[in-house]
Structure formats: C-alpha cells, structure tokens
Amino acid sequence: AQSVTQLDSQVPVFEEAPVELRCNYSSSVSVYLFWYVQYPNQGLQLLLKYLSGSTLVKGINGFEAEFNKSQTSFHLRKPSVHISDTAEYFCAVSGQGGGNKLTFGTGTQLKVEL
Amino acid sequence: DAGVTQSPTHLIKTRGQQVTLRCSPKSGHDTVSWYQQALGQGPQFIFQYYEEEERQRGNFPDRFSGHQFPNYSSELNVNALLLGDSALYLCASSLWGTINNEQFFGPGTRLTVL
Numbered sequence: 001a002q003s004v005t006q007l008d009s010q011v012p013v014f015e016e017a018p019v020e021l022r023c024n025y026s027s028s029v030s031v032y033l034f035w036y037v038q039y040p041n042q043g044l045q046l047l048l049k050y051l052s053g054s055t056l057v058k059g060i061n062g063f064e065a066e067f068n069k070s071q072t073s074f075h076l077r078k079p080s081v082h083i084s085d086t087a088e089y090f091c092a093v094s095g096q097g098g099g100n101k102l103t104f105g106t107g108t109q110l111k112v113e114l
Numbered sequence: 115d116a117g118v119t120q121s122p123t124h125l126i127k128t129r130g131q132q133v134t135l136r137c138s139p140k141s142g143h144d145t146v147s148w149y150q151q152a153l154g155q156g157p158q159f160i161f162q163y164y165e166e167e168e169r170q171r172g173n174f175p176d177r178f179s180g181h182q183f184p185n186y187s188s189e190l191n192v193n194a195l196l197l198g199d200s201a202l203y204l205c206a207s208s209l210w211g212t213i214n215n216e217q218f219f220g221p222g223t224r225l226t227v228l
Contacts, residue, residue: 042221043222046216046218101172102206
C-alpha cells in the first residue's frame with residue numbers, strides 16, 4: 001500500500017517569486033510519482049511524472065520536481081510563478097507496472113498574488 | 115482527438131436514490147478508473163475496469179458498482195445515495211500494460227445529494 005503526504009494545505013506567494021510545494025510518500029514497493037494540477041471546476045491535468053532515470057523531472061508550464069529516494073520526497077518547484085498558476089496541486093503515487101491505481105495526497109492550494 | 119469525456123456535468127439527487135455516471139475514454143485507451151473527490155480532498159480510487167472486468171477496487175462499499183462496455187466506455191452506479199456521496203466523480207483512462215501508467219482525467223461529474 002502507498003500513502004502521500006502534502007504538508008502544506010495552502011501556499012501564498014507573490015507573482016514572479018519562486019515556489020516549492022512539498023510531497024512525501026510511503027510505499028513498500030517501488031513507485032512512480034506524479035504531480036497533477038486542478039483548476040477551479042475542472043478535472044486533473046498531469047504536470048510531470050517520475051518513472052525512472054534522472055531524479056530531476058521537468059514538466060509543463062515551467063514546473064520541475066526532484067525525486068529523493070532516501071527522503072521519500074518528490075517536491076514540486078517553479079522558479080518564477082505567474083497569476084495563472086493559481087490552482088490546486090496534487091501529488092500522487094502508484095505502484096510500478098501497468099494498471100496500478102493512483103493514490104493522491106490531500107492537495108496544496110497555490111495562491112499567487114500581485 | 116477527443117480526450118476523456120464524462121456525462122452529465124452536474125447532477126442533483128436526493129437521499130436513497132440511485133445514480134449512473136458515464137465515461138468515454140481517450141481514443142486508444144482500454145482501461146477506465148473511477149475516483150471520488152470530496153470537497154477539499156484529494157481524489158480517492160473507487161475501482162478500475164479492463165476487458166469489461168473490475169480489476170482493482172478501493173475502500174468503497176458495494177453500493178458503488180460499475181460496468182465497462184465492449185467499446186471501453188464505462189458507467190459508475192451508486193445505489194441508496196447518502197449525503198456523504200456528494201462529490202466530484204472523476205474518470206481516468208489509460209492503456210493497460212504500459213509501463214508509465216499515465217492516466218488521463220475527464221472534467222468530472224459533480225454529484226450533489228440532498
């Protein structure tokens with residue numbers, strides 16, 4: 001079984017400032033890691049994913065995340081945020097192999113202010 | 115190429131009633147997963163269908179049931195609705211057996227139980 005902890009429920013940040021959204025996971029097996037974004041009244045959109053290889057993963061909209069196996073973390077970062085990045089961000093984990101369910105964290109609300 | 119579609123967009127029911135939600139997967143996908151997202155929470159896995167069979171199930175009561183059709187579309191049925199069933203129901207599609215297990219989400223169906 002897997003679990004995901006997103007420590008921050010809300011993260012306020014000024015436009016053009018850097019941001020980091022934290023994610024820690026727990027699993028007894030090797031996992032894949034994902035970050036999804038959800039805009040108001042919409043479904044989930046994949047930002048990036050870690051499957052294997054380089055621990056630094058680059059995604060869409062200028063986001064990147066770093067997989068740290070020893071700390072069981074997969075923090076999401078962006079060097080300079082924009083107003084349009086205001087949304088809910090979910091970290092998720094699945095067991096390796098096809099067909100495995102996603103286990104999500106409770107989400108972090110990123111609010112970008114002028 | 116149409117993505118994942120869900121119907122209806124919104125639905126209002128009363129306690130004790132039954133509801134059916136529908137999902138059409140992304141073109142080329144053969145696996146459908148359903149998730150429940152309560153207000154302010156991350157999505158919770160309900161179940162997954164492949165080859166018209168339920169392959170995995172989350173911690174949901176038998177009131178939640180599903181079906182997959184030969185064209186890979188799927189239905190989620192909930193019987194004896196409770197107030198606590200009010201949520202956004204998300205459908206995700208993927209291709210069975212792929213290593214990356216990337217799931218594409220639909221916009222969801224917002225169910226309100228009064």
